[in-house]
Amino acid sequence: MTAAWLLRRLVASVAIIFAVVTFVFILIHLAPGRPCAQGGGGEYVDQIQCNRLIAQFGLDKPIPEQYWLYLIALAHGNLGYSFSLHRPVRDAIADTIPFTLQLAGAALALDFLLGLALGIYQAVRVNRLPDIVIGNVTLFIYSLPTFWLALLLLLIFGEKLRWFPVGGPNNPVLCPLVDSLYCVADRLWHLVLPAATLGMVGAAGTARFQRAAMLEVATQDFVRTARAKGVPERRVVLQHQLRNALLSFITRFGLAFPFLLTGAVLIETIYAWPGMGRLAFDAILSRDYPLVTATALTASVVVVAGNLLADILVGIADPRLRVRADADAQVLTA
Amino acid sequence: MTLGTWLALVVALVAAAEAVRALRQRGLRSERWRRFFRQRTTSWGLGILTFLVIVALAAPLIAPFDPNKQLDIIRLKNYPPSWTFLLGTDYLSRDLWSRVVYGARVSLGIGALGALMAVSLGTLVGAVAGYYQRWIDAVLMRGVDVGLALPRIFILLMAVALWDGLPFAALVITIGLTSWFGTSRLVRAEVLSLRQRDFVVAAHALGADTRRVIFRHVLPNAAAPIIVSAALGVGNVLLLEASLSFLGIGIKPPGASWGNMIADGAPSIYTAPWSTLFPGLAISLVVMSLNAVADGVRDALDPREEPA
Numbered sequence: 001m002t003a004a005w006l007l008r009r010l011v012a013s014v015a016i017i018f019a020v021v022t023f024v025f026i027l028i029h030l031a032p033g034r035p036c037a038q039g040g041g042g043e044y045v046d047q048i049q050c051n052r053l054i055a056q057f058g059l060d061k062p063i064p065e066q067y068w069l070y071l072i073a074l075a076h077g078n079l080g081y082s083f084s085l086h087r088p089v090r091d092a093i094a095d096t097i098p099f100t101l102q103l104a105g106a107a108l109a110l111d112f113l114l115g116l117a118l119g120i121y122q123a124v125r126v127n128r129l130p131d132i133v134i135g136n137v138t139l140f141i142y143s144l145p146t147f148w149l150a151l152l153l154l155l156i157f158g159e160k161l162r163w164f165p166v167g168g169p170n171n172p173v174l175c176p177l178v179d180s181l182y183c184v185a186d187r188l189w190h191l192v193l194p195a196a197t198l199g200m201v202g203a204a205g206t207a208r209f210q211r212a213a214m215l216e217v218a219t220q221d222f223v224r225t226a227r228a229k230g231v232p233e234r235r236v237v238l239q240h241q242l243r244n245a246l247l248s249f250i251t252r253f254g255l256a257f258p259f260l261l262t263g264a265v266l267i268e269t270i271y272a273w274p275g276m277g278r279l280a281f282d283a284i285l286s287r288d289y290p291l292v293t294a295t296a297l298t299a300s301v302v303v304v305a306g307n308l309l310a311d312i313l314v315g316i317a318d319p320r321l322r323v324r325a326d327a328d329a330q331v332l333t334a
Numbered sequence: 335m336t337l338g339t340w341l342a343l344v345v346a347l348v349a350a351a352e353a354v355r356a357l358r359q360r361g362l363r364s365e366r367w368r369r370f371f372r373q374r375t376t377s378w379g380l381g382i383l384t385f386l387v388i389v390a391l392a393a394p395l396i397a398p399f400d401p402n403k404q405l406d407i408i409r410l411k412n413y414p415p416s417w418t419f420l421l422g423t424d425y426l427s428r429d430l431w432s433r434v435v436y437g438a439r440v441s442l443g444i445g446a447l448g449a450l451m452a453v454s455l456g457t458l459v460g461a462v463a464g465y466y467q468r469w470i471d472a473v474l475m476r477g478v479d480v481g482l483a484l485p486r487i488f489i490l491l492m493a494v495a496l497w498d499g500l501p502f503a504a505l506v507i508t509i510g511l512t513s514w515f516g517t518s519r520l521v522r523a524e525v526l527s528l529r530q531r532d533f534v535v536a537a538h539a540l541g542a543d544t545r546r547v548i549f550r551h552v553l554p555n556a557a558a559p560i561i562v563s564a565a566l567g568v569g570n571v572l573l574l575e576a577s578l579s580f581l582g583i584g585i586k587p588p589g590a591s592w593g594n595m596i597a598d599g600a601p602s603i604y605t606a607p608w609s610t611l612f613p614g615l616a617i618s619l620v621v622m623s624l625n626a627v628a629d630g631v632r633d634a635l636d637p638r639e640e641p642a
Contacts, residue, residue, distance in 0.1 A: 012479070016476075016479050017483070019480040020480060020483055020484055023484065024489070024492075027489070027492055027493070028492060031493075136375065139375065139626060143618050143624075143625055144614075144618050144621075145576050145577070145596075145614060145617050145621075147576075147577060147580050148576075148596055148614035148617065148618070151610055152611075154603070155603055155604065155610075265487055265577075266577055280485075280491075281491060284488070284491050284492050295488065296484075296485055296489075299488060303482070303483045303485070307483075
């Protein structure tokens with residue numbers, strides 16, 4: 001892991017994000033429908049007024065010129081002005097990101113803690129009853145559509161048992177803002193169902209992945225050597241097997257980001273969670289060009305950053321991989 | 335449900351079970367097939383998939399009602415499961431069982447076609463990049479990097495929502511075009527390691543041209559990851575279509591897909607949970623079977639994972 005490698009990766013990452021922005025910009029401007037036309041954005045707008053608005057936002061200019069102006073604004077850190085929300089895009093995104101981060105953070109924690117524990121336990125008891133039972137359960141949960149699981153959990157725990165609220169990020173009367181210990185608890189309480197939905201499906205995938213990784217390591221010579229020289233079984237599993245199996249787990253960690261983001265669009269819609277996924281969906285429906293491009297930009301930054309972070313962590317954790325340009329080719333073979 | 339539809343259903347069940355049993359019997363002879371069937375879930379998965387494919391093909395025989403017909407909007411709205419309506423009716427009094435059966439055509443069709451397209455594209459790009467290396471590899475793989483960084487669901491939402499009312503074929507193509515990036519990386523990595531092997535060098539030395547080397551020598555040996563990613567791909571595409579339809583921008587009503595059936599049922603989930611429950615169960619069943627079969631293929635073709 002040298003400074004040159006890091007620099008090269010950073011430049012590549014910026015190039016990727018730039019390409020994503022360009023692609024999304026072209027795609028959305030090629031699509032039919034104008035931001036204020038009838039049917040596209042929802043309410044009817046007078047044609048003369050519509051044309052005036054279009055001119056005001058510079059949407060009547062040729063697309064290459066609009067693209068150039070957008071890039072210049074972007075270079076100044078200006079994401080533009082949202083047509084549908086009547087406020088700067090940056091503020092709209094800044095308002096929703098904390099919600100998405102809370103949801104994704106809670107889901108990730110559940111995903112990895114539960115998934116790792118189950119996977120390790122299965123590998124230790126491989127091909128015995130606990131392994132088979134957990135294996136079948138994780139196979140089932142891993143195959144559930146997240147939005148359907150969300151509806152199911154809502155039905156059981158929200159409506160029938162009434163243990164958890166059926167939607168929204170907080171109690172609108174008692175806790176409009178998180179400013180007391182009670183409201184923190186309230187937020188967590190509202191977070192349980194959405195985070196459990198995303199986290200459970202993720203944890204099932206992680207458990208399957210981790211079991212396979214542990215078993216792949218289990219047949220290698222250094223594990224046999226450790227056993228042969230009398231290392232206690234517990235230490236063999238935790239120190240020799242797990243440490244090596246965690247390497248491929250780190251790359252999975254980087255890849256989990258997009259899953260949480262894409263899952264979030266549906267989960268946020270179902271649980272009325274005011275995060276970025278819902279913002280993006282609404283923006284697309286109302287043809288809010290700056291907001292769409294900005295949400296796609298944010299999402300791709302998260303994806304690229306996740307991959308970069310995983311590569312750096314693997315580089316630190318695995319001395320064999322200190323500098324290997326081809327490391328990312330391995331990411332998806334796991 | 336009439337006697338005829340019950341009969342057709344039983345025939346489909348028996349046919350699926352028999353097909354799997356026959357395959358198992360035949361497979362006992364070779365080591366590879368034995369490994370494929372080692373897990374019981376693989377047989378179950380294969381059986382369920384066969385059954386559902388038969389159901390989709392023979393939909394008119396197995397569905398007792400017209401899937402889009404509103405039977406009696408006053409008296410039969412959100413009617414619970416019964417002997418006449420095996421899975422109940424939905425909010426427009428349409429028979430759910432018939433809709434699930436006909437929806438299998440759409441959902442399985444999109445899953446299979448979309449995955450076929452994605453895997454073919456991914457295999458082609460991966461093979462070309464891995465085989466030719468140099469600048470072709472660099473250009474293609476940077477493209478794949480961008481593709482993987484694209485928030486796929488956003489792109490699909492945009493494509494589908496903005497071009498209002500995409501036809502079936504366009505939906506398949508859009509999904510296929512945005513789903514091949516992972517496969518291409520897998521195939522490339524495999525081809526990179528294969529092209530160094532002696533048999534590939536030998537094929538070259540014997541004067542085989544590049545296309546022949548790639549298609550006859552390299553790709554067949556990279557079959558394992560391709561088949562696995564195809565099996566997983568069908569499930570992923572199916573889930574994707576369901577998500578899009580659930581958001582109201584996939585398959586257009588009144589046509590039934592499992593995704594838009596869940597969307598139809600969701601508003602009345604508290605009073606008529608069956609109309610949401612069963613289509614989701616169908617999706618889970620297919621995806622689970624595909625995952626189980628993919629596990630079996632991995633066991634059969636990749637002996638590395640064998641525990642001690």
